Each structure stands twice: as structure tokens, then as C-alpha cells.
Amino acid sequence: METASKSVGLTYDDLLRLPDDRMRHELIGGEHHVSPAPSRKHQRVATNVHGLLFIYLREHRLGRVYSAPLDVVFTQSNVVEPDVLYVSREREERQATERNLGGAPDLVVEVLSPSTRRVDEGAKHRLYERFGVPEYWVIDPELEIVKVYRLEGGRLELELELRSGEGTAAQILSTPLLPGLAIPVHEIFD
DSSP states (O other), rough: OOOOOOOOOOOHHHHHHHHOSSSEEEEETEEEEEEOOOOHHHHHHHHHHHHHHHHHHHOOSSSSEESSSEEEEEETEEEEEEESEEHHHHHHHHHHHEEEEEEESSSEEEOOOOHHHHHHHHHHHHHHHHHHHHHHEETTTTTTTEEEEEEETTTEEEEEEESSSTTTTOOEEEOSSSTTOOHHHHHHHH
């Protein structure tokens, strides 16, 4: 279960001093959030998304896809590790260091877990909006739903809600960020 420490005002430098305990450590507004290793199902979904984006980007060379753990440092007190992220070549050249990505990725993907759902759909959504992430996918592995939020007028607005499963017509996930990408939603959950 994700916990937020009562200490407020932590920085990225504080995170870097923590021992490697295989937990995910993030800062939102200086508040320390810790979540345990995700479930196999969560990891399967995140790996599928990463793999599908990786294959597309190998062919199209528009940028790179990364999986957690990779720190995205918005500010010293706002540091997160999205499950999957895409960064265009231009952003990567401007924002990437050996250790982290300093600024908003082009696309952030969070796969919900019982321990992270509230933060992923709340505080992280607001954080990604505040720092101008152009697109945010929230994937629910239990309900087999993908919610696509796109930045419009400074707000991440729900653009699409795609479903997988029996009785559902084949739905395709695409994004203007990656022209020609067409992911059948059921492949995310296989």
C-alpha cells in the first residue's frame, strides 16, 4: 500500500540519499510517496505497453520509451517514476541526463494498482497537468480500460476511454504524438 510520509519539504537530493530498497520513492510537492513492487499483472501490462511503443519507435525513430525506474524531475520537490514514458528526440536532447529526465515527457503512462490508484488519478494527474505533459494514459488492468488524457488549454482533459474484453468491439489506441501508431487495446492486457 502506498504511503505518504508526514515529513514535508523533501528534495530530490534527499531521495538520492535513500538506500535502494526496491520500493518506488517519489516526491509530490515535497511529500514523500512510497509504493511497493507492483503485481505481476501490473508488470505484464506495463511491459506490454513498453514493448509495443518500443517496436514502433525502433521503426520510426521519433524518440525513446522508458520504463520505471527512471526519475522524472519536474522540480527539486516534484520527482516521479512513471510506469512508462515516451520522450521525443527534441525533449530528450534538452532534458535528459545520465540519471534522469529533467522536465515533462511527451507521454506518461501509469498502470493502476490498488496501492497507487488514488495518487495516479489525483496528485500525479494534477502534477502532470501543472508541468505540461501533453498526454497521459491511465491504464486499469483489472477493468481492462485505458483512459487517454490530452493537454488542452493547460488542462489534461479526458479524450478517450477504451475498453478491452468480451463483447467489446476491437478498440484501437493511437496518439497524434506518434503518427501511425495503432495499438489494439486487447494487446495491452494479453
